[in-house]
Amino acid sequence: MIDEFDDALALANGPQPTAPRDPAPAAPAPRPAPPVQAAHIAPDWDTARATAHRAVRPLAPRRLPLDLALGHTLAAPLTALTDLPAFDTSAMDGWAVAGPGPWRLADDGPGALAGRPAARPLTDGEAVPIATGARVPEGATAVLRAERGTSAGRRLTGPNPQPGADIRPRGQECRTGTELLPARTPLTPVTLGLAAAAGYDQLPVRPRPRAEVLILGDELLFRGLPHDGRIRDALGPMTGPWLTALGAQVMVTRRLGDDAEALYEAMSTTRADLLVTTGSTAAGPMDHLRAVLDRLGARLLISGVAVRPGHPMLLAELPDGRPLVGLPGNPLAAVSGLLTLAQPLLRALGDRPAPAEAEAALTDAVRGHPRDTRLVPVAAPEPGLVRPLSYAGPAMLRGIAAASALAVIPPGGAEAGAPVRLLDLPDA
Template sequence: MSGDAFEDALALANGPHPPGPAAPGRSAPGRPAPGRSPAHAPAAPPAPGAAPGQDPEAPAQAPGEPGLARPRRTPPPEDHGGLVTPGWDTARATAHRAVRPLPPRRLPLDLALGHTLAAPLTALTDLPAFDTSAMDGWAVAGPGPWRLAPGPGLLAGSAPPSAPLTDGEAVPIATGARLPHGATAVLRSEHGTAADGELRGPTPQPGADIRPRGQECRTGAELLPARSALTPAALGLAAAAGYDQLAVRPRPRAEVLILGDELLFRGLPHDGRVRDALGPMTGPWLTALGAQVLVTRRIGDDADALHEAVAGSRADLVVTTGSTAAGPVDHLRGVLERLGAQLLVSGVAVRPGHPMLLAELPGGTPLVGLPGNPLAAVSGLLTLAAPLLNALADRPLPEPRPARLTEEVRGHPRDTRLVPVACPEPGRARPLSYAGPAMLRGIAAASALAVIPPGGAASGDRVRLLDLPLA
């Protein structure tokens, strides 16, 4: 069976829906379009000791994880002139190791959301910075009944009276107000009655409803380690701990180049031309993965324009769509060779998306080449671009989480498959239809991609899930 026929069969594995055609003139995974030749990819050699017929890149079953889907005995990986295409896990790890974190910079708190801490967040003050009331009521000294001290009550933000409370005295206090000296507890407002300058109620336990100074942390305590993502809660913690600015790894700047003369950018497909699906989604995918997208440019099949765009980019990551094969109008590899770029990954043993590539441009900027089919491009984004963005932001490579399949998923004889799944309940993954390389309907409804090992996985098998970014 041809590679393309096998891909079409896999697209039907979880539903009766026929796969959509590849974009005219573009290379679909497993089959070059007319006039184009398949890319041959250098890769790592087989792992020592790999069983004959088994993909050496596939993960072994982990101890304590019974039922994890494992590769079945299959033909050896494709060999192109002695170069074996790297497996999916190896390609991800290669991308994550390909770059160093971006230099840190200081940002005000209101601009730091989504960035990564470049250094540990340590408290600049005790939290709370002083003893405060946890409730509305009265600050009391000793047992009751209590005389109400003269003067106004204490509000949050007001200075406490200079004279300390003495035993048998009380003063009204609001939540968050600084406790006066001499106070031993707070009597809640619902527990006491004040009349004629006297407060009556049950005597609270010493320290009751008081938030003591340093209850949450002391000055110098580490609140968050370096490499933590700055969430809204983390920014609130930083503000409470006394920060106005933070040292962060900046969001990696990305530039997207859309290739292909067959693409339309508005209206319905006509005259053999198709709508561009990659332009509207690639930038938002990169943003969701942590990048700052500078621009999305439409280059077409113009080698000189592509060379100028890549050579002149000031981004931290360049992402191209299409042109990853080696046909007469697939100019990407020729442009990379002309620029003196080094190919780090040239094809990956994964379906869809195996023609994807990763190159290092002169000066060290990475370039990710995505295949032209939409789901194949998503596979390339999550396989190569996501690990690169994590590394640039000084974040670890996320590990897929395990789940059990609700039904069988057919596999490729040699390659990993990435299959859109819905997660109806924790620990369960339901494969979705419309999973062909040119389709987006499945991934649009998915919450994750299931990593299906060579040979496939049965219903009930444990597989790894690659969670999809939500926004």
């Protein structure tokens, strides 16, 4: 469905290419609405996001090996299973020395090497070659760096290092039982490295929620140029990767056209934790989504949101409790639905903390809807400032493709210099 108000605002914010529209068809005769289409008052944008977050519980925890845990969320605090480091280690290549120099080299062997048992204990005046990461022998008081010492035969000379110099003492980073990361921490490459160093082979995690995407609409083409009234599908290539960036594991993207039976079958048999549909959220003659939801016995939690673009978005609970997000068919309106409903749902399912909110000041005034929040693509010309972008109509992606964020414009609009909230956009 094309939102005329949104298109008018997009034109007001910058030059836009337009195309003539076909005359609106005559309204069909009123008919009784099925239960899932019962009248709802569209919640405001913040309320809709909060409702979506409360609609589900976190997924049950499971244990995964470290090489499969990337992108999941810790289900319990990460506590150290060992001291870090587990023993005194050398921070540099050089010599482990005992007391002040000059020193006599303890033996003619390779010395203390990383991954080998400790060299024999040292007595005052002795030294032994040592490699970075090697266990410091008992009795050593410091490490003399290789570039500062000179050895000749069995004799080592150089400046006396301070006691403890270039030695990483046992437990310097943490002691056994120390909490290193709290529960709900997303697992990144760095946190997985920390877990491995702390002694873990597996981790208790909240798994990435599994998502399935259903692309609806007979008017969509999946290759080639638009022709004969049909248009290219922009949502299929975009929705799955966007859900992945929001924390989902996308199982499949399926193209169903306007086949109500195929939609019913897909919704009845899904194994996903979150089902996402694109298009068919309005009440056109080929919009079957609400009728299929009613046939399934789904419960409608949100039927429209007071936000532009994207106000026809919906949130439903399937009979088995799984959530379904219905995205509008216009591309930027669908992005609005992803950030309004899918993002908080995925955060709740994965038990992830809410991201810190960012703000910036507008370089230019932005017209607002009299009652609804607007989400407007913006670019950041310098830190603390954002500039509204053109090509921001509900059917357009050109503006958001060049954007660094979406600005949350309150009802009534915002003047130049006014601070606005920002929604980050995925960059990978």
